[in-house]
Amino acid sequence: INRKVIKMNWPWVWIMLCFLCPTVVYGGKVLVFPVDGSHWVNMKVIIEELHSRGHQVSVVRSSDSWYIKETSLFYTSVTLDIESGFDEDFITKFVARLLEIQREGKSAWTRFKLEMEQAQKASEMYEKTCKMLELLFESKDLIQSLKEAKYDLVLTDPAIPGGVILAHYLKLPLVFNVRWTTHGEGHFSIAPSPLSYVPMTGTELSDKMSFLERIFNTIIFVFTEYQIVHYVLPNYAGLLEKYLGPDADYHSLFQAADLWLMRVDFVFEYPRPTMPNVVYMGGFQCKPAKPLPQHLEEFVQSSGEHGVIIMSLGTLIGELPHDLANEIAAAFAKLPQKVIWRYKGDRPATVGNNTLLVDWMPQNDLLGHPKIKLFVAHGGTNGVQEAIYHGVPILGLPLIFDQRDNIFRIEVRGAGKILDIFTVNEDIFFQGVQEVLTEPSYRMNMQRLSRLHRDQPMKPLDTALFWIEFVMRHKGAAHLRTESYRLPWYSYHSVDVMLLLAGVVLIILVTFVALIRCLCCKLCLRTKRKCD
DSSP: OHHHHHHHHHHHHHHHHHHHSOSOOOOOEEEEEOOOTHHHHHHHHHHHHHHHTTOEEEEEEETTOSSOOSOOSSOEEEEESSOOSOOHHHHHHHHHHHHHHHTTOSSHHHHHHHHHHHHHHHHHHHHHHHHHHHHHHHOHHHHHHHHHTTOSEEEEOTTSTHHHHHHHHHTOOEEEEESEETTEETHHHHSOOOTTTSOOTTSOOOSSOOHHHHHHHHHHHHHHHHHIIIIIHHHHHHHHHHHHOTTOOHHHHHHTOSEEEESOOTTTSOOOOOOTTEEEOTTTTOOOOOOOOHHHHHHHHTTGGGOEEEEEOTTTOOOOOHHHHHHHHHHHHTOSSEEEEEOOSSOOTTOOTTEEEESOOOHHHHHTSTTEEEEEEOOOHHHHHHHHHHTOOEEEOOOSTTHHHHHHHHHHTTSEEEOOTTTOOHHHHHHHHHHHHHOHHHHHHHHHHHHHHHOOSSOHHHHHHHHHHHHHHHTOOGGGSOSGGGSOHHHHTTHHHHHHHHHHHHHHHHHHHHHHHHHHHHHHHHHHHHHO
């Protein structure tokens, strides 16, 4: 009787389980090849969410990893006993050198020196990445274990191509957590990018360019291509030929990725052509603010009606040159607002009683606090997206890499202001803070961007995870991927078609001219005979 009851009730038990567990989680296996530093901060968000959904995550790291820990509750490590080239000491010295060059003055020569320094250091880092990959490929037991693990896909940040090359070596579907590749802004590698209205990184141009600005944009494009050919491709040519075969093309490895999860959206980015396998997840790391630690909450509340300013220069820049830090601290000291400043290094001599220096701060939670009036930022993508999410205007102090372009996008939309590191001093900094604090349009425009950013059918992180799991379920997303990367450049730009059509037109014209000449000659002969 009991067996009959169980058999009769089993469908109802199954229905109840479906109601209690409305989503069936497929436990996939993901191999992550991340980039250290601030890039790891946002990759970690995706890894934790993958883990919470029942997926197994393995992370490839080097023994000198800076932010990527060997042990974690969310992933297992595959640690390579070799330098990555992206350790804290290397980055600290690199950033200090870039700041030193920029403070020499704003000129074409300074810009050239800056670009060449970045290209040289990047080349050193790529060389170490090659050694790291060679060690991995030559470790037969390790490679065999990665093959036997039967991963569903490789998730990587293509700012360094290690994960791209590894995915092709293991013949696994490839997903990018991307804003930058080794050869520039991600869209330029995958989507049509007309230089007439798509500005190159570093130009500080918008999508509305004059004729002279379009000339400048084109020159920067040509210079960038030159850098790629001379400073990027040579580092990987031998490695690709040895492990992926003589037909492996560096650019095609990136273009063959199944999915591009872009860390921007069109609230921040200028409108531009895109592709079906590009998914926008700008602000995916943002979330509602949590309560502050007690000491920070007390400090924030002590600001009264004036509110609080927060300042952070991101993970790569802990401290500024002493003279610049003193100028900024002196400007802060004159303000009625309280200031929370994430700063490492020697305490500036001019710090006022209203300023709290901290080694670390819960940036997202502070930006979401109603007392926060202004965010003084370097312009990293993560910080800018968090400011947009919480509607806090930005006073930008861009220092290196893409930071000036990021702040420029905010300034163009009237939600922030850029200060120039070449000229900034106590008075200029003080006036900049006062302008953004007292002019209501800055806050109104940023809050408008915040409303646009939040008005989406799905949260950006949920969108990203859906598409990652989509690639797992379908063993890739080849139907979304363009085949244009298989075409030679002359076919992609239809140069061969245009030459053929031009040739046909030319033949027709030549034939027509020849016929006319022939007719003219015959007419002339007839006329001459009649005259004779």
